Amino acid sequence: MNRLRQSLINxxxxxxxxxxxxxxxxxxxxxxxxxVAYVFFMNLTIAIGLQIFMGNTGIVSFGHISFMGIGSxxxxxxxxxxxxxxxxxxxxxxxxxxxxxxxFPACVVAIAFTVLIATLFGFVLKRLTGNxxxxxxxxxxxxxxxxxxxxxxxxxxxxxxYGIPIVSTLYWAGAAAIVAIxxxxxxxxxxxxxxxxxxxxxxxxxxxxxxxxxxxxxxAWILSSGVVAMGGILHATFLGxxxxxxxxxDQTFLIMAMVILGGMRxxxxxxxxxxxxxxxxxxARTLExxxxxxxxxxxxxxxxxxxxxxxxxxxxxxxxxxxxxGDDEFEDVFHRWMRRRxxxxxxxxxxxxxxxxx
Amino acid sequence: MNAxxxxxxxxxxxxxxxxxxxxxxxxxxSEAIVIEGLSKKFGGVYAVQxxxxxxxxxxxxxxxxxxxxxxxxxxxxxSGVLTPDSGTVHLSGKQLSGGSPESCARGGIAxxxxxxxxxxxxxxxxxxxxAQVTSKNNRDGRKVHDIDEILSLLDLHSMAELxxxxxxxGHQRRVEIARALALSPHVVLLDEPAAGMNExxxxxxxxxxxxxxxxxxxxxxxxxxxxxxxxxxxxxxxxMHLGEVIxxxxxxxxxxxxxxxxxxxxxxxxx
Numbered sequence: 001m002n003r004l005r006q007s008l009i010n011x012x013x014x015x016x017x018x019x020x021x022x023x024x025x026x027x028x029x030x031x032x033x034x035x036v037a038y039v040f041f042m043n044l045t046i047a048i049g050l051q052i053f054m055g056n057t058g059i060v061s062f063g064h065i066s067f068m069g070i071g072s073x074x075x076x077x078x079x080x081x082x083x084x085x086x087x088x089x090x091x092x093x094x095x096x097x098x099x100x101x102x103x104f105p106a107c108v109v110a111i112a113f114t115v116l117i118a119t120l121f122g123f124v125l126k127r128l129t130g131n132x133x134x135x136x137x138x139x140x141x142x143x144x145x146x147x148x149x150x151x152x153x154x155x156x157x158x159x160x161x162y163g164i165p166i167v168s169t170l171y172w173a174g175a176a177a178i179v180a181i182x183x184x185x186x187x188x189x190x191x192x193x194x195x196x197x198x199x200x201x202x203x204x205x206x207x208x209x210x211x212x213x214x215x216x217x218x219x220a221w222i223l224s225s226g227v228v229a230m231g232g233i234l235h236a237t238f239l240g241x242x243x244x245x246x247x248x249x250d251q252t253f254l255i256m257a258m259v260i261l262g263g264m265r266x267x268x269x270x271x272x273x274x275x276x277x278x279x280x281x282x283x284a285r286t287l288e289x290x291x292x293x294x295x296x297x298x299x300x301x302x303x304x305x306x307x308x309x310x311x312x313x314x315x316x317x318x319x320x321x322x323x324x325x326g327d328d329e330f331e332d333v334f335h336r337w338m339r340r341r342x343x344x345x346x347x348x349x350x351x352x353x354x355x356x357x358x
Numbered sequence: 359m360n361a362x363x364x365x366x367x368x369x370x371x372x373x374x375x376x377x378x379x380x381x382x383x384x385x386x387x388s389e390a391i392v393i394e395g396l397s398k399k400f401g402g403v404y405a406v407q408x409x410x411x412x413x414x415x416x417x418x419x420x421x422x423x424x425x426x427x428x429x430x431x432x433x434x435x436x437s438g439v440l441t442p443d444s445g446t447v448h449l450s451g452k453q454l455s456g457g458s459p460e461s462c463a464r465g466g467i468a469x470x471x472x473x474x475x476x477x478x479x480x481x482x483x484x485x486x487x488x489a490q491v492t493s494k495n496n497r498d499g500r501k502v503h504d505i506d507e508i509l510s511l512l513d514l515h516s517m518a519e520l521x522x523x524x525x526x527x528g529h530q531r532r533v534e535i536a537r538a539l540a541l542s543p544h545v546v547l548l549d550e551p552a553a554g555m556n557e558x559x560x561x562x563x564x565x566x567x568x569x570x571x572x573x574x575x576x577x578x579x580x581x582x583x584x585x586x587x588x589x590x591x592x593x594x595x596x597x598m599h600l601g602e603v604i605x606x607x608x609x610x611x612x613x614x615x616x617x618x619x620x621x622x623x624x625x626x627x628x629x
Contacts, residue, residue, distance in 0.1 A: 194488060195492075208475075211492065
C-alpha cells in the first residue's frame with residue numbers, strides 16, 4: 001500500500017505537466033496547435049504503454065503498434081453507424097455489420113478485445129527471451145498488418161474505414177496520458193515491477209531469487225497492450241478514419257524513437273522523449289514542405305521526418321544508449337539534487353564518493 | 359611435512375560443532391539440507407557422481423576441491439540451475455519438488471554466484487528487496503528478514519541507496535550475500551565468496567558468515583579456493599575430486615588427510 005501511495009505521489013509531477021500543457025493549449029493555442037497537442041498526448045499514451053513492457057522487461061518490442069491498430073479497428077467497427085457499415089463492410093463476419101455500440105461501451109470492448117489478443121500472444125512470448133522474443137513481436141506487427149489488409153470483409157483491406165464518430169478531444173487525450181502515466185508508474189514501483197526490472201538485468205540471478213519472470217513478463221505485456229489500445233482509440237476517434245498503414249513500421253519507429261531517446265527504463269524518459277521527438281518531427285515536417293525562411297524559399301525535402309527519426313535512434317545508440325533519463329525518474333533527479341544541496345550545506349562528503357574511495 | 363596443515367589454524371577455543379553426524383536423515387528437520395546420491399552427466403562424463411552431503415541448521419559446511427572437481431556444478435544442481443540425472447534434495451525435512459531456480463529459491467535455497475550477478479542498476483536496498491518480495495509472497499511460515507537488519511549485519515547500511523554497480527568489488531560480494539539472506543533461506547550456498555578479496559576483507563567475511571549462521575539460523579555451504587578461509591569459516595568440510603566426494607570431516611582431519619593432499623598437491627608432494 002505504501003508503494004502504491006508513493007507511486008501516486010510520484011505521478012503527480014508528470015500529471016501536473018500534462019494538465020499545465022492542456023491549460024496552455026486551451027487558452028492560447030491555434031486550432032492546428034491543438035491538433036499537435038492532441039497527437040502529442042496520443043503518442044505519449046502509446047509511448048508509455050510501450051515503456052511499460054520494454055522498460056520493465058528489457059525486451060525491445062516491435063509489435064505494440066499492432067495493439068494500437070487492433071484498438072482502433074475495434075472501436076471503428078463497433079461505432080461506425082449501421083447505415084454506413086452496410087456500405088463499407090456489408091459482409092462483415094460474426095454479424096458485426098449489424099452491431100453498433102455507443103462510444104464508451106465500444107472503448108471498453110475495444111480495450112478488452114486487444115487485451116484478449118495480447119493474452120494469446122503473451123502465452124508464447126512470456127517463455128522467450130532476447131532475440132527470440134523480439135522477433136516474435138516483429139512477427140506480431142507483420143501478422144496484424146497482413147490481417148488488416150487481407151481480411152477485406154472485416155477491415156476493408158487497404159482502403160480506409162471511415163465514419164467513426166469524431167468525439168475525442170484534447171481533454172480525452174490528456175486524461176488518457178495521465179491514466180497511462182499513473183498505471184506505468186504504479187507498475188514500475190510495484191514489487192512485481194521491481195522484480196521484473198531485476199530480471200531484465202540478470203535473468204539467472206532473478207530466477208535464483210525466486211522471481212516469477214514469466215508471470216511478471218506476461219503481466220507487463222497485458223498491461224501495456226491495454227494502454228496502447230487506449231492510444232489506438234484516441235487515434236480512431238480523433239481522425240474518424242482508420243487504415244492499415246497507420247499501424248505499421250512508420251508509427252512503430254516514431255514511438256520507439258520517443259522511448260529510446262528518453263530512456264526506455266524510465267516513465268519520465270518516455271515523457272521527455274515523446275516531447276522532444278514530437279517537437280523535432282513537427283520541425284522536420286515544416287522543413288520537409290519547403291518553408292519560406294527570411295524570404296528564402298527552401299527546397300522541399302521529402303522524407304526528412306523519417307530521416308530525423310532514424311537519426312534520433314542512431315545518435316541515441318551512439319551517444320547515450322540509456323537515453324536522456326537512463327534509469328531515473330523525475331523524483332530520483334529531484335532527490336539527488338536535494339541530497340547534493342544538503343551535503344554541500346553540511347560540508348559532508350557524499351556516500352558515493354566515500355564508497356568509491358574505499 | 360603436511361603442507362595443508364600450515365594453511366590455517368583453528369582458534370584454540372574452537373571445539374567443533376555441537377553435533378557432527380556423519381549420517382543424516384532426509385526427514386530430519388534439524389538438517390537444513392540433505393542431498394542424497396546427486397549425479398549429473400554431460401555427454402557421458404560425470405560432472406557430479408553420486409554425491410551425498412548434509413548441512414545442519416546453524417552449521418557452516420565447506421566444499422573444496424581442485425578446479426573441475428564439480429563444486430559449482432553441484433551448487434547449480436542444488437539451486438535448480440541444472441537438473442540432476444538422479445538423486446534427491448531435502449530441505450528442512452521436506453523433499454524439494456520441482457527443479458527450477460525459482461522453486462528452489464521459494465523452497466528455501468539461496469545462493470551467490472562465482473561471478474557476481476547483482477542487479478547493478480538497482481540500489482543495494484532494491485537488490486535485497488527483490489529477494490525479500492519472494493520471501494514475503496511465500497506464506498510458508500518462515501520469518502521475513504528485515505532489510506535493515508541484513509544491511510547492518512553486512513555493514514552495508516551507509517550504501518543502501520547507492521546503485522549496486524557503483525560499489526567496489528568486495529562490497530558487491532557482500533550485497534550478493536545480503537540479497538541471498540533476504541530469501542529467508544533454510545540454506546545459503548556461497549560460491550567463492552572470498553574470491554578477489556584481500557586478507558582483511560576475507561577476515562571480515564568470515565565474521566559475517568558466522569554472524570549469518572548465528573543470527574538467521576540457516577545452514578551455510580561455502581565453496582572457495584582460499585583454503586585458509588575455508589578452514590577458518592567451516593565446521594565441517596567436504597572435499598570433491600572428479601565429481602565425487604572423496605573426503606568429509608572436521609577441518610583438522612581434512613587437512614591432514616592423505617587423499618586431500620594428493621588431489622591438491624599431487625602424489626609425490628605428499629610423500
